[in-house]
Amino acid sequence: MLVHIVDDNNTNLMLFEQIVRRVDNEVSIACYPDPLAALVDCSRQMADLVLVDYMMPGIDGHEYVRRMRAMPGAGDVPIVMITAAADRFVRQTALELGVTDFLTKPVDPSEMRVRVTNLLALRRSHLRLRDRNRWLAEEVRNATQAVLDREEELIVRLAKAAEYRDPETGSHIHRMSHYSRLIARGLGLPDELCDLIFKAAPMHDVGKLGTPDDILLKPGRLTDDEMEVMRRHPVIGHAILSGSSSQLIQLGAEIAITHHEKFDGTGYPYGLAGEKIPITGRIVAVADVFDALTSRRPYKLAWDMERARAYLIENVGHHFAPQSVEVFLSAWDEILEIRQRFADPVEPEQTMG
Structure with a gap:
């Protein structure tokens, strides 16, 4: 599992990394003060959970989510937006862009642990379901091909039967x-x-x-x-x-x-x-x-x-x-x-x- 933390404040990055590490010390964590660098890495290897600040220089959290959701394989990745903004419009726009959940600054470590725990569990379930669906699809393809092979064998045998006469x-x-x-x-x-x-x-x-x-x-x-x-x-x-x-x-x-x-x-x-x-x-x-x-x-x-x-x-x-x-x-x-x-x-x- 790979977690991306995107925040232009280095103190926040260190704090959030420690909280996530306490939730699951087996996950890989990548921290990014630059949201553009995070998007580049995400395009190379899709994250399983993203924690992203709203107020950032260059591009804000809305633009980050918009660009990330446009990437292949990003449609089901949980995204948590961290913001101090109380503006209802900010949250509504974030939800429309595909944000999964919110955390409000200053972040409560206990609340963050619970949300990260739940979202990582949700992501694992999704990945297991996706893998099972892929396995089932492969089984269906194999079964379908077996039917087609038997049909072709039947045709060949019918043709051979006609040849004998x-x-x-x-x-x-x-x-x-x-x-x-x-x-x-x-x-x-x-x-x-x-x-x-x-x-x-x-x-x-x-x-x-x-x-x-x-x-x-x-x-x-x-x-x-x-x-x-x-x-x-x-x-x-x-x-x-x-x-x-x-x-x-x-x-x-x-x-x-x-x-x-x-x-x-x-x-x-x-x-x-x-x-x-x-x-x-x-x-x-x-x-x-x-x-x-x-x-x-x-x-x-x-x-x-x-x-x-x-x-x-x-x-x-x-x-x-x-x-x-x-x-x-x-x-x-x-x-x-x-x-x-x-x-x-x-x-x-x-x-x-």
Whole structure:
């Protein structure tokens, strides 16, 4: 505990120091005949209790309190003003500026001891409460982070479960997640939302858990009836993920239900068009289709990057939102870097020009 005593009279400083020392000989006491020097030290290390005279040269007690209360961390420090002034205005102004208590000159040592004892006890209680609140806040942060970590783990496990049934690879999920975040950033979305999109994007096809293997793994073209079954997976994915209180899983549900919608309204499951498609769905549509085109599947070879790029350009305004494609293509070097970093194992005849 640190006590500042501010008084231009050296005799008063010595007397007040002795009284405070008798209250608690473990506190540190700093005496200042110059109030400006006291303010400088207070800005370096905040006091726990301040005893300040009202009548001082340079700046008076009012100005001292005004400047001190403006410092960070000074709002709860007890301040006792010592004054001989009987003027009611002096005390009223001092209270308005944040003075905690008063002592009247000549100071009664017994009264001063009691007031200092009470105010030091009040300060200790405040510091203990502040430390406890900080500890509780840290515990809340840790608990919240643990919940977020479990949510992310759940997402990863759901995505892996879908991978075991789907010919898509884990590398596809990594690539399209990075592509999605890249587009989101290029569109100027808040950093927090960009990171949520990155984490939620792997859930886009979780509904394929409900698609029969004979359709999901069919090496040839699907019949109309089979395609109708396949097109149910966004609704299934939304049903799996909807209803959560988690913002991340809510976003995953939104992506699951909208990533097959097309900008011109010919997509599924609802035929949404333009900006009626949530921006997350518009973003993931570009990332998912591009990576699907450039990846091998049981029913096709991988396209080369330039052919897939041309496909995006040809389908701007039809399948894809123009802004999402524009941002994607403007970051082509980063796209190539992501593609290389999360490349699939190369097999013979895997790429088709």
